Amino acid sequence: MAKSYNIAVIPGDGTGPEVVAEGLKALAAAARKTGFKHQLAHYDVGGARYLKTGETLPDSVMDELKGMDAIFLGAIGHPEVVPGILERGILLKIRFELDQYVNLRPVILYPGVWTPLRDKGPEDINFVVVRENTEGLYAGSGGFFKKGTPDEIAIQESVNTRKGVERCIRFAFDYCRRQGRRKVTLCHKTNVLNYAGDIWERAFSDVAKQYPDIQMDYAHTDAVCMWMVKNPEWFDVIVTDNLFGDIITDLGAMIQGGMGIAAGGNINPQGVSMFEPIGGSAPKYTGKNIINPLAAIAAAAMLLENLGEEDAGWRVEDAVRKVVAQDLKSLAAGQMGYSTTEVGDLVVKYIDQG
Ligand code: IPM
Ligand code: MN
Numbered sequence: 001m002a003k004s005y006n007i008a009v010i011p012g013d014g015t016g017p018e019v020v021a022e023g024l025k026a027l028a029a030a031a032r033k034t035g036f037k038h039q040l041a042h043y044d045v046g047g048a049r050y051l052k053t054g055e056t057l058p059d060s061v062m063d064e065l066k067g068m069d070a071i072f073l074g075a076i077g078h079p080e081v082v083p084g085i086l087e088r089g090i091l092l093k094i095r096f097e098l099d100q101y102v103n104l105r106p107v108i109l110y111p112g113v114w115t116p117l118r119d120k121g122p123e124d125i126n127f128v129v130v131r132e133n134t135e136g137l138y139a140g141s142g143g144f145f146k147k148g149t150p151d152e153i154a155i156q157e158s159v160n161t162r163k164g165v166e167r168c169i170r171f172a173f174d175y176c177r178r179q180g181r182r183k184v185t186l187c188h189k190t191n192v193l194n195y196a197g198d199i200w201e202r203a204f205s206d207v208a209k210q211y212p213d214i215q216m217d218y219a220h221t222d223a224v225c226m227w228m229v230k231n232p233e234w235f236d237v238i239v240t241d242n243l244f245g246d247i248i249t250d251l252g253a254m255i256q257g258g259m260g261i262a263a264g265g266n267i268n269p270q271g272v273s274m275f276e277p278i279g280g281s282a283p284k285y286t287g288k289n290i291i292n293p294l295a296a297i298a299a300a301a302m303l304l305e306n307l308g309e310e311d312a313g314w315r316v317e318d319a320v321r322k323v324v325a326q327d328l329k330s331l332a333a334g335q336m337g338y339s340t341t342e343v344g345d346l347v348v349k350y351i352d353q354g
Helices: 016-034 047-053 059-066 085-097 162-178 196-208 221-230 242-255 294-307 310-326 340-353
Strands: 004-012 037-042 070-075 102-108 126-132 136-145 153-159 183-188 215-220 237-240 263-267 273-277
Touching: 004 016, 016 037, 016 070, 016 294, 016 310, 016 340, 047 085, 059 085, 070 085, 070 294, 102 162, 102 242, 126 162, 126 242, 136 242, 162 183, 162 196, 162 237, 183 196, 183 221, 183 242, 196 215, 215 221, 221 237, 221 242, 237 242, 263 294, 273 294, 294 310, 294 340, 310 340
Parallel strands: 004 037, 004 070, 070 273, 126 237, 183 215, 183 237
Antiparallel strands: 102 126, 102 263, 136 153, 263 273
């Protein structure tokens, strides 16, 4: 019998609703094609709701999310809301409470996509970042002392539990093996961060012993930035902490053609995972029908693969590849040669034909 999934949809702010709509079109096309069923539950959370009611993510919504099979998110972030409120109150709250301990971000240059790296092509830019997603400097540990006085001190601590570090590294090795990749690189800053770096390094070499078929490697974060530009072909799977992962995946998004194509998954392998385009709410493009929806559509493909609907996920991804290779002039908002909705229609056309 066809499987059936409950999918929570959080369109969110800015261009979030526009790109999510296209992602859902692709999801529906894949469902028609491969025969799975899905019910959508839309949740109106984000900047607009916060400005109206003062609420970020009500407990009632959080409780419902816990019962879903997956979450599809557009973007969180509003120009009229003080930075941090929506990020902590919605996005990080979901990541933390649902224990989505891996942020999985593929950096793959599809054929036909322009990259700022002049001498590199799809065979060179093909790696995946496994970013720890619930700890590190994002944990919110620390505090002020004498705030607002000339003597004030702010301390922001990086929290690295052995359990948290190890499960993330283990995910990276399992993922590497499952995907037929060959090497896992630990990205950290062990030459300076003598405690956090030490626990990551020890956990990495302990876990690596259980994967003799997979090569292990290490690079400092600053060097990773350099090599992602100069020698991206050196990377296959990169595992790293929360903040380093945040930074290097924006760089990764640029070398794979920009935010228009960059998707990510917030994954709890035993729980509810959430998939999103990583580009943010892009307020200046909102409501113009010019934003590129392919990152959201690629996120929908990741969502399907994560549900176990590999065939459906592969069809959506393949349609994205066809659109960038055959149709779009550019991946940049307003320069695609097509509107947001037309790009979604093209993806649906290729899924239908596939
Ligand atoms: C991301 C974003 C978030 C992060 C922000 C919006 C809190 O930049 O998903 O990479 O830093 O994790
Ligand atoms: Mn980021």
